[in-house]
Amino acid sequence: MKLIKLDAIDSTNDFLKGISATQELENYTVVTAENQTKGKGQMGAVWNSEKSKNLIMSVFVKDLLVNSDEIYKLNIATALAVIEVLKTFSIKNLSIKWPNDIMSDNFKLAGILIENSFKSDGSITTIIGIGLNVNQTDFDNLPKASSMAVVANATFDKDELVVLIVERLKVNFELLSTNPDVLWKSYLDLLFKKGIPMAFSIANQKPFMGIIKGVSNRGKLVLLLENDRIEEYGIKEIQMLY
Structure with a gap:
């Protein structure tokens, strides 16, 4: 693994995208930063982090995906990788809030942003961004956030x-490539609030109740609604209210 350590950068994902466009990178090239000024999350959300306290990393991966149908599997494999590492440090009550926020109880410890580039030759390169709250303990303005240090x-x-x-x-x-069903089962078993009636919201509509049943192969959230209908929702379509 090649490791590039930076003091400050706008975005480790953007930095990796930039250098991968101009040079041939070793598989699993990693960029870390002590401070990130424009950290990104899902749907354009901002990832804020106290300087030097948390892990901000991006990983370049190539020759992993064969076609776009497999993209969501990367979310599953990555979220489970973070969970499995946290378990070795006795971080308690871990779960995955769809699509790939890592939770301890009701608090967010980590976020993941995966970006894929489709080349003209049909190959796909992937940049996996991970923001993990490690040693930060002050979350006064982030009531739903926590860290490894706080939990442990x-x-x-x-x-x-x-x-x-x-x-x-x-x-x-x-x-x-060898046994994706094992990863799927682990991911579904760890879904945050699975099987529990929860409130959800969709833009310009009243909040409604639903029960998480799982996630589709395409990465859509599968909900059982109050009228006993099963519906699927994409990442940009729905928000859990918790």
């Missing part, structure tokens, strides 16, 4: 976490 009442080595996460990514990506 300890401090952690961010460099060690980088190595462990990449190692687990490699294992899970191998499983994608």
